[in-house]
Amino acid sequence: MKKILSSLLIIMCSLVSFANPDVIILCPDGNDKDHTEYFDPADKPEVYYDRDNQEIILVADGFASSYDVDIFSMSSMQCVLYTTISGYGDTIDVSSLPDDDYKIVISTPYHNIYEGYFTNY
Numbered sequence: 643m644k645k646i647l648s649s650l651l652i653i654m655c656s657l658v659s660f661a662n663p664d665v666i667i668l669c670p671d672g673n674d675k676d677h678t679e680y681f682d683p684a685d686k687p688e689v690y691y692d693r694d695n696q697e698i699i700l701v702a703d704g705f706a707s708s709y710d711v712d713i714f715s716m717s718s719m720q721c722v723l724y725t726t727i728s729g730y731g732d733t734i735d736v737s738s739l740p741d742d743d744y745k746i747v748i749s750t751p752y753h754n755i756y757e758g759y760f761t762n763y
Contacts, residue, residue, distance in 0.1 A: 663692035663699060666746060668756035685750040687731060691760040696737035698746065698760070704729045706750045716743040716759075736762055 666689040687702040687709060700709065706729045713723040713736070722744075725734060736744075741763040748756045 663690040666691055666758035666760050668758045671755045671757050683754055685752050685754055689758055698734040698736055700727050700731045702729055702731040710749040712747040714745045716745060
């Protein structure tokens with residue numbers, strides 16, 4: 643019985659992972675060196691790139707009141723999109739951006755800055 647349940651759980655998890663958008667791994671930038679704890683700061687959001695809908699999905703729990711989001715083109719090193727997102731998260735439409743590699747920079751009211759990368763194509 644345990645083997646059947648384990649197998650079923652593994653299959654369900656693998657099916658869910660195929661349906662999810664790509665995770666954008668966020669790393670603290672150089673200004674965040676004083677965070678030496680083992681856990682992420684409470685204001686760190688989760689960020690995903692939905693390739694099918696060409697959206698960035700920012701998931702947060704409201705700890706921060708808002709997030710400032712900058713998206714930079716890696717080929718031109720120019721800021722191509724700037725927005726402010728609710729502290730509970732939202733989506734950002736990136737369908738107007740040309741095919742390129744991008745860097746996303748997320749700033750919080752607590753002076754934490756997180757960076758991640760995605761490819762829009």
